[in-house]
Amino acid sequence: MATVSETTLVTTGNESGTKWWTRFLDPSERTLAVLLLMPAALLLTLIIVYPVCRLVWTSFQNLSLTSGVPATFAGLENYTLMLEDPVFWETTWNTVLITLITVPGALFVGLALALMANLPFNVKWPVRLSLLIPWALPLSFAGLIFAWFFHSEYGVVNDVLRRLGFEGVIWFNSANWAFAAICLTIIWKTSSFMALIILAGLQTIPRSLYEAADVDGAGRIRQFFEITLPLLKPAIVVALIFRTITALQTFDIPFTMTRGGPGTSTATLAMYIHQNTVDFLDLGYGSALAVVMFALSMGVTAVYLRMIRAKR
């Protein structure tokens, strides 16, 4: 390979051989590796590094598309505004709360679903399919469907409550109930993803371990805590990383269910970013908010990665 390219390059290129690209003719593996990585690195720079740098730069600017004036350098103004902005704190707190509730919630429900799906059924596909459906459903569809479920007058949830003799709840008229409805929807939507990953983990556990445990007289519960759970840990950590990052970016479900209401009590940070950039066209402030969310996601990922390393 190297020789072929060398000859073609030399015959078509210049003869002096002192140009900068000549070192790429060195057939060592290291240079080849750099060459082969180059397209991917360039692509990543173009679609990730550049936008992120641009975002950070915009966050230091006064840039509002509705003002009609060109961008000016604002220093840390957007960030100081943010610290005084009660809606920023409220939406950030809501985002953290959603993460703290729905990630463990989805983990427990997902674990239970995976254990059930792993039972020796004769016909496995209906179980697997019902696990896949919530995962395959677009987030905003799930939000719209559950908004109807929780509708105070026409919703199925209140209908069931009334049939059981309770009074219906006006779900979206109270911050707590609306928050509960959103968390339930998110858990429903995301636990199937947890279940799929955990199910894959479950199937890698050799049956012989359980047989040996049976022989030793360990009960079902003991087997679960001594064999299943420890061996599932890697799968669970992977599922948690994915779920936590998407939870920090929660947008679709509260957006379609409550639009952040009542008031701003169920709005998330991602919704506030969307509002500032898309509705208000205040790109400077919106970018500063996005930088904070980016930092938050990076921080959480770093903690998880450290956890994985520590385990090894």
Added chain:
Amino acid sequence: MTLNKTMTLLLAGAAVTLSASVAMAQTNLRVFVSSQHRPDVWRKAFDMYEAKNANVKVTIETGGNTSEQQAQYLNTVMTAKDSSLDVMILDVIRPAQYAAAGWTVPFNDTLGSDAANYMKRYLPAYAEANTVDGKVVALPAFADAMFLYYRKDLLDKHGIQPPQTWDELAAAAKKVTEAEKDPNLQGLSFQGKAIEGAVCTFLLPYWSMGKQLVSDGKLSFDKEAAVKSLKLWKDFVDQGVAKKNIAEVATDDTRKEFQAGNVLFAVNWSYAWGQFQGAESAVKDKVGVVKLPAVQGGQPASCLGGWEWGVSAYSNNKTEAQKFVQYLSSPEISEFMAINAALLPQFPEVYTDADVTKAVPWFANAKPVVETAKARPVTPRYNEVSEIIRTTVNGVLAGQSTPEEGATQMEGRLRRVLR
């Protein structure tokens, strides 16, 4: 490089084709019309223009169900500097924003030095809403305002006159709902959902107390009046005059519930009237419409609505587009739309036109309401102002915060935006 070159060639080709078509004097105008404002009838008005101007072809584009959704779509088109739209219909709150962002072309060149005079033919509120720093940034398409709709049959039955104040309305609503013993009958329906309509909900009693939100571009927030306004609406909920989930109610929900016969009093825009008289309406011929009540000791106030025609700054046919808009914003078309689509005229004299009064008799009563309706604050950052007011109204009605807390939050957040 090659890609760039191809693009340049393509663009140049497109430009040549475009200028060629201009030279052949065939102009294609693409017009955005809000889907809730009878695009089918506007189409007929466009056809009439095409018949008179053989060189112009008008295509209609509709989308979005609410003012916010349409604004979101147009925001995208305008920030992309997309030239595909030539003319767009804008909610009365937007011409000032669009002008500040440089998204519309002023009409001054077309209208000449007579621009200010030209605007005098419209109702004063619309001349004002479409003029920014002496520039005519858009021309009025039709007028609108909020009214109080009531069930004439029920008020007559219980011997009650339409209320002049909000207190009278509460008393009347209690009397009728108690006597009727219909669990589905609500006393009053208004907009409590966090939509544009909730901004008017807040402003109606606030204005009625003689207060302004913004004067000379500066915030002139009267906290006491704001607390009273929020408390007025919250009391309606607490006293059972309005239903408990009013924080979920949007403009068209009010219309639907009234139309189904479940509401005694409703605050709504003029479009509701036509629907109430429709074949599917349970309240046909049982509806009365009057100006909105005032607070005790205050003046009645209504929220100014209406929509305006703007010409995109990115249009390739600005001159033709402006000529077309002048045609659309003429007394003839106003009369045509009043008769065929029940859209309120932006010209004072059209209200008393014989054909109009025959087709829509209640327009005679609507004129004084439109004339005295107040405009929402004019500021380039209106979207933010609107969001602050509507989420606060929504939060207070849902019991999320007290009227006092709501007014404090509103003031703090408005100060940040209008600093």
